[in-house]
Amino acid sequence: MGLEDLFKTVRDRFKDKDEKSSPLPETHKKPEIPGNLLFKCPRCRATAYMEEFEKNRKVCAHCDYHSRLTWRERLDITADKGSFREFDGDMVSMNPIGFPDYEKKISRLSCECKTNEAVVTGECTIQGYRAVIGIMDSHFMMASMGSVVGEKITRLFEYATERKLPVIIFAASGGARMQEGIISLMQMAKTSGAIARHNEARQLYITVLTDPTTGGVTASFASLGDVIIAEPKALIGFAGRRVIQDTIKQHLPDDFQSAEFLLENGFVDMITDRKRMRKILSRLLKVHNYRKQEE
């Protein structure tokens, strides 16, 4: 074992389950008989009509698993209507180590995910409070962190530091983006440096850890919030479950690396239901003396 797979993570873990059960709600997955009409929970295996599931903000009504959202869905349930202004939406990856077909993959995903990269950043208000926001989308290359993710997050913090604004990041990631080699590793240092400066400017940083947050993102900006919130049942960890299982050769409990496991071990401040997220975020902004925007 070893580092082999330090960053090989969730994708594999859930692929297993996918194979055994029905597909995750990703439109490009091969449809089975019920097609897109049914949601089958990857955690508890319960099924629900897609329509009901979506009405429930993509939360499993049976086990409370908060499933993965696209950046657009997340934005819609988080920001005040019409308040979002995107930053750097036209920034795209290059191919620093000349990885075969990397550009092709990026441009295909750009169309499918309606974004040029795995994180969308910008400014918005939340219940009237102005905040700088970053939303990672696991549908885009498992939201792995390469140059663009690192640069956008860094710019986000620099913008907020200069204007004395709070930052909220909805984290999700399979880890560092291997296709960019060592350059992707360096993004961990770069983003952490920008957070250090935001700290020195005494501004609030909130991270919301969503399913799944792992690898290099867990080992950098996702773990550095003043307040760390997690969504119920989200997978959060550093190493991949299978890597650990291969190392220790024993069964891992089901809740290992869950949001609940992290809360118990002291690594998140709270687990917050999607329904209450806006309220909690705005309350945190208020208690840090940020002012509501005038209409």
Added chain:
Amino acid sequence: MSRISAAKRLELIRNKNRPTVNDYIPMIFHNFTQLHGDRYYGDDPAIMAGLAFFMGIPVTVIAHVKGRDIDENKRSNFAMPHPEGYRKALRLAKQAEKFRRPVVCLIDTPGAFCGIEAEKRGQGEAIAKNLMEFMSLRTPIVSIVLGEGGSGGALALAVCDELMLLENALYSVISPRGFASILWKDPTLETQAAELMKITSEDMLELGVCEKIIPEAEGGAHNDPQSTAENISDFLFEAVQRLIKTDVDVLLKNRYEKFRKIGMFSFVHE
């Protein structure tokens, strides 16, 4: 200098006789005094740290402990740290800041340990904290990759003012083996992966990741550990001398910029 392939270097750094920190520390530093523990949980044998004189200058040394044989490796967990290892490193880096001592990090690790306890004690948090704190540590930091610079586990000691690699050392986001097993579902393709990944010292220089390459003895450091240690000392001395004379605010600004500019991206035109 003709380039040695990444695959050949993979062999070189795995050579059983390749010198480790246990060999280098007495050759480079004087009066090395080891300090133990993170003050919260325990003492991680995968990271050794302490105080020493380097060319007469007091320094703090933080190093991954690769063993020279299986017993030593078992004792130091094959240089794969747990969170308490990173927290010990941070404690002693902070102490170095207090006393305005330069910090010298010697990197040689396959990566952070992957296990239940490591996760429970916050492996991700421990590494993240080091990245952030080292970025604003108000004292010079020089890091040297001696052999294997494996992913986040290496980076946690590599946020620095100047990064150097020994000529045959490798630095990568994931091991070539891991890379091959993810991408091609076949870990035996590690030599192909090593070539593709751009992980050699020359690659690091070209990509702007490291500042200097330290030459090794002819045919690899194991052929003459003493002369390799002397090369390390020369490079380290030049850097430390220069950095301790630099104003701390300038130092921090340069350190930030060094990482800030790494990344390759462009903009799609409307």
